Amino acid sequence: MALAHWRSLSMSPSQLSLAHVLKSGQSFRWTLTRLAPPEKVSQDIDLATEEYSLCLSDRLVVLRQTATQLYYQAIFPASSASAAFTTDPKLDRTTIEWIKKYFQLDVDLVQLESDWAARDQVYSKGKQVGTLLPGVRVLNQDPWECLFGFICSSNNNIARITSMVQSAAHHFSPPLLTYQPPPSSQVTGGAIAAAASDMTVSANPKAYHPFPPPSSFTDASTVPTLLSLGFGYRSKFIHQTARLLVESHSDPQKYLESLRALPTDKAREALLEFTGVGPKVADCVLLMSLGKKEVVPLDVHVVGFAERLYGLRTGGKGKGMTKSVYGITQSKLREVWGDWAGWTQAVLFASDLPFLMSSIANPTTRPIKPVKIKVLPKIESSESSIITSFSVEAKGELTLEGVLASERINKRETVERIGQGESKPSSLELEAESMGDRIKRRRRGEL
DNA sequence: CAGGTC
C-alpha cells in the first residue's frame, strides 16, 4: 500500500475549496475522511483536517488542502507493476493533469466573482454580507457518472443520492484497491508505515471501486438489483438509459463526450432522449460534464432564488413549472449573471445548503449590522408572465441601502400581483434579515 | 421534504 507521496500545488481556498465544492451536490462520488489531529504539527500538510478520495478507472486520487496548498497523490493497485505508490513521473503528471481538468483550474474564479458582483446587486450584497461560500467552482466530471448521478437526483436529497451512487459502484464494479488514510503523524516522515499486512492496528481499510460503465447496467437483472439497493422508481431509468447508450453507440462514453462539441441546444436534445432525463437533469449534465458554462439548471433552490431574490415568477417547484417558464427563467438569470451563469448558480446553490452554510455562518460574529429585508411571498402558480420590472439597477454607487431599497420595490410589486402566502427564506436571506423578522417568524412556528 | 420525471 502506498503512502506519503504527496505533491502540492499552490492554491488559495478562494479559488478552490474542496470542503465546499466536493460536498455541494455536483459529484456524489468523493469519499471524505476526517483526519485525527496530528500529535505535532511539523509541516504544512499537518494542518489539513480532511482527506478526499476519488476512485478513477486505474488509480485512487487523494487530496488534502491547507490555507495555501492543494496536496495530491495517486495510489495505484499494489499488483500494478509500476509500483504501489507513484514515483513514476509520467503517471504523476497524468494525475496533476487530471486534477487541472477536473477542477477547471485554468478558470479564475476570483475574477468571475468580481465580475458577478459588479453586474448583479444581489450577488454583491451576498458577498458583502458574507453568505456566499468561497471556492465553489463547477467541476468537469465524467459525463456518464454525471448522467447517472443526476438521474438519481430527481425528487431526492444529496445525502441519499450520494449513498445510491456509492452503492452502485460497490455492487456493479470490482474493487480496484483498498486504502485507509494514514494519520498525519505517519505521513510526515514519508516512510513506508504499512509494510506488513498484519499491521491490524487500523480497523477498516476501505475498498474503492471505479465507477461502472453503462454496459454494467444493461443486464435484465439490473432493475431488481437496483431496487434492492433502494433506487426506487429510478432503477428502470438507469437500466433503460444504459441500454439505449450501449445499443446505439459502439463506445457509449465516447459518444457522451462527443456532445461537448455540439451547440448547447443540440446537446440538450440528445440528453433528453434518455429515460429519466428531463430539462433539469439535462442541464446539470451539460454544465457539470460537457463544459456548457452558461447553463443554469433550475432546481427547487434556484427557483427559490429566482422568485425571492430576483423577483421572477416561475410558478413554483416542479409542478406548475411549465417548459416555457423554465426556459424564460433560465434566460433571465443568464442575462443577470452573464456568460458564466452556470458557475454563478453553483455558488448560490452551494451557499444555500444548510449543512454547508454552518461552515461560515457564525451567528455570534456577524460581519455587518443586521439589516431589514422582507421576504417575498410565495407565488401561486399561474400562467406565463414574468415580472416585467425585473432589471438590474444601473451601476454607480453600490450601497447596501440601495440594494435593499430596490428589493423592497420588487417585493411590493410582487405582492400586488400575486397576493398572499409566504415562503421560507433561505440562509442567504436569513443572514441579512432583521432580528425582529426572525422573532416574528418564530412566533408563527416556522423555525 | 429532497438538485424532477414519466
Place this chain on the structure above:
DNA sequence: GCTGG
C-alpha cells in the same frame, strides 16, 4: 409516485 437521511 419510490424511499430514507
